[in-house]
Amino acid sequence: MRIVLDHHAAAPPVHEHVTDAVKTPSLIRLAPNTVLVRFETLKVYAALGAVRHLVDTGVLRPGQTVVDSSSGIYALALAMACHRYGLRCHIVASTTVNDAMRAQLEILGVTVDQMPPSDDLRLDQNRRVARVRELLALHPDMHWMRQYHDPVHHLGYAEPADLLRRALPGEPLTVVASVGTGASSGGLTRALREHDPLTRLVGVQPFGSVTFGSERFTDPDAIIAGIGSAIHFDNVHHELYDRVHWLDFRHAMAATIGLMREHAVFAGLSTGAAYLAAKWEAERDPLRTHVVIGPDTGHRYTDRVFARHREALDSALLDPVEIASLDELTPPWAVIDWARRPYGPAVPTQERTHERRKDPVP
Incomplete structure (x- = not known):
C-alpha cells in the first residue's frame, strides 16, 4: 500500500495552555446516522467557561480559592481552569475518586477532602x-x-455546539447524552437550538436517580455517578429533553464493552449508556444524525467494567420497554417520550438554600 503525505495540510495549533488541547473532542462516525463526540474530559468546557466568566466579571480575583464537590471529572477540569487563571482550588471529593485522580489533583495544588467509603450515593x-x-x-x-x-456552567458549551454545526452542516441533529448535572446536555442543546429549534435531546439516566423520578429503584452495582443524582440539580432543565432512557449497570456495561469491540473506542460507562440509547434511537429515526456525547475515557472503569468484559451481555440483543408514564418505569432498560415538559416543583436541598448568587440561565 502506497502512503501519500499531504504536505499542504494545516499544521496543528500550538496551544497556550493544556486546557485548550484537552477540551477539543474527536468526532467519530459510528454509523451513517450516528456520530460519537469523544472528549478526553468534557467538563473542561464547563469549568473554563464558568471561571473565565467569573474572572471577567470581577466575581473572582487571582489568588482566590474556589471550592466545589465532585465525583472526579469536574474536579480535574476545575483544577486545570484554576491553574490557567491563577486561582486556588479546594475539592470535596466523592468516595468514587480513585488514587490516580487524587494524585493529579494534588500535583496541581488542589486541597482534597475525600468522603469515607460508602455505597449510598x-x-x-x-x-x-x-x-x-x-x-x-x-x-x-x-x-x-x-x-x-x-x-454559569452552561456558558462554555456554546463552543462545542458551534464545532458540531461546522462539522455536520445542514444535518438535523439528535443529541444523546447522560443527564448528570444538566449543564453539558442542556448548554449544548440550547446553543444548537438557537440555530435549529428542531434539534432533539435524548437524556440517559441510571435507576435510582431523582432527576427524572426513578429514586424508588436501587441498582447495587451502579457506579454511574456522572449520569444521575441522589439530590435535585437546578442545572437540569427538564423541558429541554425530548426523550429519556433509564439503564441499569449491566446494560451500560454491555454497551461500553460493545462500543470498544465494535469501534475500538475506550470510553467511560456514561458513553456506553448513551451509545446504546443512540443505536435504538437511530434505528427509529434514520434521517437524523444522532450525536453521542462521550464525556471521558474509560480509565476510571478499568477494574469494574473492562476487566469484567467476559461477563458482559451482548448489547445487540438488548431492547428497552417503552413506557407512557413514570408509574410504568421498570428496570433494566426503559424509555419514555418526555416531550420537553417540566418535571414539577423542585425539592430544596442544603446546597440550594444557601446560595450566594443567582444568575439568569444563559
Missing part, C-alpha cells in the same frame, strides 16, 4: 454538601462554584 452527596458549607463558614472568602446549580 445520597449519603455521599449529602456529606459533600455539608463539608462545603463547613468550609464556607470557616473561609468566607472562598467562592462556591456550585456546578450542580449555577447556570
Whole structure:
C-alpha cells in the first residue's frame, strides 16, 4: 500500500495552555446516522467557561480559592481552569475518586477532602454538601462554584455546539447524552437550538436517580455517578429533553464493552449508556444524525467494567420497554417520550438554600 503525505495540510495549533488541547473532542462516525463526540474530559468546557466568566466579571480575583464537590471529572477540569487563571482550588471529593485522580489533583495544588467509603450515593452527596458549607463558614472568602446549580456552567458549551454545526452542516441533529448535572446536555442543546429549534435531546439516566423520578429503584452495582443524582440539580432543565432512557449497570456495561469491540473506542460507562440509547434511537429515526456525547475515557472503569468484559451481555440483543408514564418505569432498560415538559416543583436541598448568587440561565 502506497502512503501519500499531504504536505499542504494545516499544521496543528500550538496551544497556550493544556486546557485548550484537552477540551477539543474527536468526532467519530459510528454509523451513517450516528456520530460519537469523544472528549478526553468534557467538563473542561464547563469549568473554563464558568471561571473565565467569573474572572471577567470581577466575581473572582487571582489568588482566590474556589471550592466545589465532585465525583472526579469536574474536579480535574476545575483544577486545570484554576491553574490557567491563577486561582486556588479546594475539592470535596466523592468516595468514587480513585488514587490516580487524587494524585493529579494534588500535583496541581488542589486541597482534597475525600468522603469515607460508602455505597449510598445520597449519603455521599449529602456529606459533600455539608463539608462545603463547613468550609464556607470557616473561609468566607472562598467562592462556591456550585456546578450542580449555577447556570454559569452552561456558558462554555456554546463552543462545542458551534464545532458540531461546522462539522455536520445542514444535518438535523439528535443529541444523546447522560443527564448528570444538566449543564453539558442542556448548554449544548440550547446553543444548537438557537440555530435549529428542531434539534432533539435524548437524556440517559441510571435507576435510582431523582432527576427524572426513578429514586424508588436501587441498582447495587451502579457506579454511574456522572449520569444521575441522589439530590435535585437546578442545572437540569427538564423541558429541554425530548426523550429519556433509564439503564441499569449491566446494560451500560454491555454497551461500553460493545462500543470498544465494535469501534475500538475506550470510553467511560456514561458513553456506553448513551451509545446504546443512540443505536435504538437511530434505528427509529434514520434521517437524523444522532450525536453521542462521550464525556471521558474509560480509565476510571478499568477494574469494574473492562476487566469484567467476559461477563458482559451482548448489547445487540438488548431492547428497552417503552413506557407512557413514570408509574410504568421498570428496570433494566426503559424509555419514555418526555416531550420537553417540566418535571414539577423542585425539592430544596442544603446546597440550594444557601446560595450566594443567582444568575439568569444563559
